[in-house]
Amino acid sequence: MHTWSLAVEEQFYLLFPLLLMATRRIGMRYRTLFSIVFVLSLAGALWTTRTDPLLSFYSIHTRAWELAAGAGVAMWLLHRGDTQRGGARRHDLFTGIALALLVALLMFFPEATPHPGLATLLPVGATVVLVAFMRPGGVAYRLLSSRLFVQIGLMSYGLYLYHNPIFSYIDVYFDYLGDGTRLYKLASLPLVFLLAFASLHLIERPLRRGQWPGQRAILGMSGLGVLATAAIGFLIHVQNGFQSQIADYYARQGVPLLVDVELERGKIDAVRPSVAERQRPYACEGADCRRTLVLGDSLAEDTYMALDSQSSGTEYRYLYIDDPCMGGIPADPTAWNAIACNDDSVDLDALLRDADTVMITAKWQETTYNDGYEFAVRIHEALGKTVVMLGSALFSDLGSMSIKAWRNGYDRTQLDHAFYQYQRWDRLRTSEKLKALVEADPGLIWIDRHGFFCDDAAETCQLLDPSGQPMIWD
Template sequence: MSTLVYRRDIDGLRAVAVIAVVLFHFGVPGFTGGYVGVDVFFVISGYLITSIIWNQRQAGRFSFVEFWARRARRILPALFVMIIAVLAVGWFLLAPKDYEELGRSVRYQVTFVSNLLFMRQAGYFDVASDLKPLLHTWSLAVEEQFYILFPLLLTLLSSRLKHWRLALFAVLLGSFGLSVWAVAHHPEKAFFLLPMRAWELLAGAMLAVAPKSAWRLKPMAAQWLSLLGMSLILLAVFGYDKSTPFPGVAALLPVLGVVLLILANGHRPTLVGQLLSSRAMVGLGLISYSWYLWHWPVFVMSSYASVSESSALDGAGLILLSLVLGYLSWRFVETPFRERRLFAGRRQILLAGACGILVLGLAGQTLRWTDGLRWRLSDQALQYAKGREWRPELMACLANDKTPDDKLFCHYGIQDRPSRALVWGDSHATALIPAFDDGAKAHGVSVVLASSPGCLPVEGLEHDARCARFNRRVEEALKPQSVSDVVLVARWSLYLYGDAKGDLAHALRTPEGHYDRAIAEQRLAQGLRSRVAQLRAQGHRVWLVKEAPLQAFSPPYRLTRLAMLGRPVDDVGLAIAKHHERQAFISQLFAQLAQDPAVRVLDPAPRLCDASGLCRAERGGYSLYTDDNHLSQVGARWVAPVLEPLFVGLKARGNPEKRQVNASR
């Protein structure tokens, strides 16, 4: 196919991609793998961009500057308008730390490297993905990087090598292999970085430079390939979910699906192609870029603005709002620039783009310099917003594979006490450090803590190899003669039922990798009984700490927003009945284990839940949580009385002589 002609079916395919992404992000049931819409966009982009470059090269009129000017005209105006709008709305909605982070992401995006930023922010305690207004721009950054590098690569290969298509295909295979490897070893890099995503764009590129003979298909073959292509895409959209290792091999389904659809409809539309070419699908495809730009900020900002739980009707309204904003952006921003009614010359558009990059980059950096313009908020709103911040010393106590053995434990109280407790668990153990620290000081006892994010302190039930290594290291360091008590702390329900949004990424699964609630409960019961029996056999007393009530929202955000609106916070919290329902199996299991007199259960819920039937998220003007599940520093100290039996027992078993308390890592 030597000339580039308008393909209505490709615009329809864009519609499929954007619908999948939008409905996935808004949590519409069924679209669990809608994120593959981004991969559909990648293949389409690779095909169209390469077609433009290759046709212009064959005609002897390709210009790098003209190409980049066309890309700037296509991408930057709508992107800049969206960013300006997000900054404006953020002035009224965002807490200082989040406004500062927004400024940081603006600066990274306008320099085409936001994917690098979001890759580094994929850590356990970074802001939840649904609270980052520009998170979706990572895919734009990948494409922008591709647009900068690929014309140079294509020109170099096609001008220097006889079999340059084979060389280009080798690059594709290399990128695919790197993606498969990274999914297993560095999943965040596999998802966000160009080297692991380039093969998807190159799949479209290979299609664009394929010899004419590749497009000669018999009508019936084209029909079947077209149907197969759409089936592969829909299989991924409805069959994948957040637990699917991605991209890697799993991305082959949507990528091959797009390749087959473009190939099969290259000469004449198939039945599937006719459906994609319908007026409604083409219309959505035309505004797909702007709709993609606007849907995620609408979702995120609505989450910030909300002071109550949203309904399905609210979600439908937000989807419609994002669609309207996408249409307005396409009509009044995209179209005038693409039709060269504004900044018609390439020099003009490049200069305007450079000015926009400079201005928005400075605006973003200003938010960093000014700590998110803290003076916008009242003192009370600032106090609530502060609740989401983890102190550096707490973060330092979260172990990972790089933590040396002599830094595996954090020490509190008098370190040379003959009787001391080991606190062993996931990040919920870390969140309780203020309470353990204060208790150890007050009673003159020794407490050591070993914690790692997302790591259940039960052998054989670890989420990944990192957690298994962490537990083995703790076991090796655990000596009966130096530790009298072992305190097991974890977000137990996470490993049984997933998080508040139903994400089962950390949930216990069958050996085949499937999730079954009954099997997850059975595995936890067997594993925890075995762990407790092992510790008792070694002579340790065992303390099981139940988790704090899981809130249905992030209290610091909800409380900050209410304070900004001047509204009361008396009813902010979780119904105690919902907490008991989620904890029913765990409570029963702990009660059975506590039949051994040397096994005790400590429950923070009575300190957080009151007679009104509400497990509160706020006390005395402070947030008790840093997010929907971790207690804040204030929250940890609020539940500290629950730990009192532990310290009393340690003091009774140890030397009561008082010494100067020194807490250190």
């Protein structure tokens, strides 16, 4: 996944020269082109980060402004010539502040800060200032041109390339259980540096010097590698991650599965036909009629199926609207039927107006939970509906937990303690922030899904019934 930045960088290198040539042909100044790319890309990033954070994070059109800033400062240096006017002290002050800001951002920037966005202007701006005002003999220049930093710079490609799989395997081994992995990642840094050093001297430099096979051989090997990777990925996809084969293997080893994905999918599919018409108009009328609309992502669908399959006194309906989509919902309720991520054939406005209660639940991401809260407030204030928001309760890979529980001989008490540690603490913290907003608003009601299963005082989560079966599927 970490090669995304390399892909975006190469896309920019392919497209931007074409723009430069077109700009020269029509007589536009380069400064104008840089400004247009910067402004349009930044505006697109700010919008897309709210509506689709993943698309914004990984796309060239939302990242081009950062690269355009670098191209702009390079062009400025080329045409300005003498950048030392204004005095050494001023240049040292600017570069010192920029370098200190970059170090501070590296150490203290909140992990949940949405990127790219306004906050991204800080590291980009600091880098621009550092490059623009660096002077030979200056403090920042002497530091960054020291032998240590030059060597790190030479190995930077390998450091970036190799650290991620190592860090990822550490996360996978410890099931993403949070801060406890930091010590192991720190201990792995010598290995990362060793691999980067070996890569520099055994692969990168020989390739640049033509000491390896020619371009045709390299392209051929690269093509075969891409095809092999694509074939393996396709096979894994069509086999559904080999989950049934893995389950059969561990069953033969005597491992009791805590999570059987295929079995759970079968149970959910058995329930789904009875609740298939999830967006049909409400049928009941009268004082005894209770109508509830459930909005949200797949967690909302689970909630809807559980409620609709068990309840006899309330009519439930469900509509898919995930929390990133909630941020793009207009303030005017009459425009809600035009929501891009909603089925246009569904009359959302009618479902909302006919409902007595609206339930909203999702996985609640750090960058979007506030959008969900604001959407709930709009529904309550515009339509006067009772709005209930449900918190999230998510866990790390419980499939690997089956193996660890079997190897360590966990009893039910130990399992409950292990489940508590397997919570997605990042999502739980986000859910707690949403809880604080909702409970401070008298017009909204909060239901703590985490509290259904987990006891914080005892540090346990009870996910299995007395027979050892999951208390909730999916």
